[in-house]
Amino acid sequence: MAYVIAVVSLWMMVSALTSLRPGRRGVFAAFAYPVGWAAGELPVQAIIFQLVLLGLLHWWGWPRTSWLGPLVLSLALLVTLENLVLIVVQFLSRSVVRRALASSPRRPLEVARPREDVAGSWWRTMLQVPFHPRNVQVIANVAYGAHPRQVLDIWRTSRTPQNAPVIVYFHGGAWTFGDKREQGRPMLHEFVERGWIVVTSNYRLSPGHLWPAHIVDAKRVLGYTKKNIANYGGDPQRIVVAGGSAGGHLASLLALSEREEWLSPDQADVTDWSVRGCIALYSVLEMTGDETHWNGLGRGLRFLLERRVVQLPFAENVALYEQMSPYHRVTPDSPPFLVVQGGNDTLVDVNVARAFVEKYRRVALAPMYYVELPLTQHAFDHTASPRTSSTLRAAVAFAESITSPRRPLDEGLLASYQSPPVEVLVAEGPSGWEPATTVASRRGTFYIISADNAFSDPFDTRNEHRRRELDELARARGLHALPALGRDPQGDWPDEKGLAIFEQSEAFCRALGRAFEQHAIYEVTPDDCRVVVVS
Numbered sequence: 001m002a003y004v005i006a007v008v009s010l011w012m013m014v015s016a017l018t019s020l021r022p023g024r025r026g027v028f029a030a031f032a033y034p035v036g037w038a039a040g041e042l043p044v045q046a047i048i049f050q051l052v053l054l055g056l057l058h059w060w061g062w063p064r065t066s067w068l069g070p071l072v073l074s075l076a077l078l079v080t081l082e083n084l085v086l087i088v089v090q091f092l093s094r095s096v097v098r099r100a101l102a103s104s105p106r107r108p109l110e111v112a113r114p115r116e117d118v119a120g121s122w123w124r125t126m127l128q129v130p131f132h133p134r135n136v137q138v139i140a141n142v143a144y145g146a147h148p149r150q151v152l153d154i155w156r157t158s159r160t161p162q163n164a165p166v167i168v169y170f171h172g173g174a175w176t177f178g179d180k181r182e183q184g185r186p187m188l189h190e191f192v193e194r195g196w197i198v199v200t201s202n203y204r205l206s207p208g209h210l211w212p213a214h215i216v217d218a219k220r221v222l223g224y225t226k227k228n229i230a231n232y233g234g235d236p237q238r239i240v241v242a243g244g245s246a247g248g249h250l251a252s253l254l255a256l257s258e259r260e261e262w263l264s265p266d267q268a269d270v271t272d273w274s275v276r277g278c279i280a281l282y283s284v285l286e287m288t289g290d291e292t293h294w295n296g297l298g299r300g301l302r303f304l305l306e307r308r309v310v311q312l313p314f315a316e317n318v319a320l321y322e323q324m325s326p327y328h329r330v331t332p333d334s335p336p337f338l339v340v341q342g343g344n345d346t347l348v349d350v351n352v353a354r355a356f357v358e359k360y361r362r363v364a365l366a367p368m369y370y371v372e373l374p375l376t377q378h379a380f381d382h383t384a385s386p387r388t389s390s391t392l393r394a395a396v397a398f399a400e401s402i403t404s405p406r407r408p409l410d411e412g413l414l415a416s417y418q419s420p421p422v423e424v425l426v427a428e429g430p431s432g433w434e435p436a437t438t439v440a441s442r443r444g445t446f447y448i449i450s451a452d453n454a455f456s457d458p459f460d461t462r463n464e465h466r467r468r469e470l471d472e473l474a475r476a477r478g479l480h481a482l483p484a485l486g487r488d489p490q491g492d493w494p495d496e497k498g499l500a501i502f503e504q505s506e507a508f509c510r511a512l513g514r515a516f517e518q519h520a521i522y523e524v525t526p527d528d529c530r531v532v533v534v535s
Contacts, residue, residue, distance in 0.1 A: 009075035015039040016082035032346040043083035093387040106367040112396040144224040155198035165238040165403040168199045172245030187392040197234040206309045218250040223267040238403040248283025256329035277336040285356040286327035333511035334364040338398040342376030365515035427483040441526040447509035448522035450498030455519040510534040
């Protein structure tokens with residue numbers, strides 16, 4: 001028995017060490033995840049199990065071999081110390097998440113407060129079992145297609161309000177395995193308890209079904225949700241997509257893809273494919289990076305894609321692999337993102353997330369929130385750990401910040417801005433404020449975003465904050481911009497402060513208006529200044 005306990009203790013020590021310092025190349029990277037995940041996510045249980053082993057050894061009697069007893073004690077001490085470090089790291093994730101949200105370049109967030117009914121249940125967090133809420137009603141296996149895998153579940157509670165926001169979640173599993181009942185439980189439980197409707201979905205898997213079957217199914221799920229979620233009390237205009245690993249890849253691609261892409265014939269009547277934002281957890285966000293760039297892990301991903309998922313060689317189909325990479329789909333009009341990545345992830349390297357976040361902040365106009373968790377492996381959120389508790393509260397804060405109901409555009413207000421013409425001034429040159437049309441006669445057509453006017457959504461005290469954000473973004477992006485003022489037709493003085501944006505396309509300025517929660521922007525030509533609806 002002593003030899004068995006020594007071997008088990010040695011394995012536990014290696015597991016904890018692998019969680020702290022995983023191998024990242026070759027065979028070490030392949031085994032780092034299965035070897036180190038349990039220790040990294042269940043350190044309390046590991047310490048308890050080690051104490052049980054010592055108790056058994058004491059009950060059976062200490063080994064007579066002089067070296068075996070000290071060896072077992074030494075291994076037990078190392079296991080305990082390693083797992084204590086992992087416990088501390090899990091609790092430190094709270095401050096990591098808080099700083100990450102607060103330091104975002106755009107629209108800093110505060111971490112959502114825990115619900116009162118679970119705030120004191122510390123034992124649940126320590127036990128780390130994702131308890132299923134008792135009052136959740138699950139409408140299971142709703143078909144969105146003819147294939148057995150084309151089914152989804154809809155979660156709600158008896159307290160879910162009408163027109164509730166919706167989160168659509170896609171499971172991971174390397175596009176080859178997984179199920180809607182298995183993953184993301186702690187986060188989804190939190191959302192449904194906070195009054196959200198949760199949609200979890202299966203989709204066809206490889207190698208039986210090759211790409212793009214996966215994203216076609218994901219698009220069908222979104223289309224089904226858009227058309228039918230109102231029947232279950234959800235708001236089809238307030239949908240957030242989310243997923244982990246391969247599921248995060250599908251969610252990200254949904255958020256970034258064009259309307260016409262990957263449509264099924266039965267989706268032709270869906271006109272609005274927009275989502276409010278995306279939560280990407282340890283997700284595959286790039287599929288074209290070489291092995292050197294991705295720290296030696298690109299080879300494993302490419303092997304999986306070429307042999308199992310796509311079954312086409314990368315070298316001859318670069319355009320296809322770029323099309324399926326969220327990294328290559330970022331545009332100025334991309335929706336808000338929350339990306340959460342483990343620093344020790346050996347299945348999706350942290351450099352993938354960093355590269356995606358860097359490009360998103362450089363190109364897109366909407367907020368990007370990035371949380372990088374130290375000493376954290378892939379699929380960390382399968383258990384209800386302190387780390388998972390912190391990240392799910394970040395997900396809630398992000399999702400709630402982007403799903404507030406939008407005020408309908410007041411057609412009467414729009415008409416009053418069109419006739420008589422809006423008086424808009426631009427500060428240019430030594431002459432000071434000039435009519436916008438006069439400036440356009442010299443510079444050509446330009447656009448004005450007034451972040452504190454009656455077209456803001458909502459029209460409240462956040463308008464002044466939006467204007468400061470707009471100024472900061474213009475400076476950070478090096479935009480050619482000048483201050484602008486607009487006259488409120490219902491008032492007698494200029495009070496719409498904004499920016500005149502030059503040398504940018506209409507599409508870019510429309511995206512900028514949407515990013516700053518505007519229903520409309522001004523288009524200025526030498527002959528006219530008109531209101532352009534962008535919402």
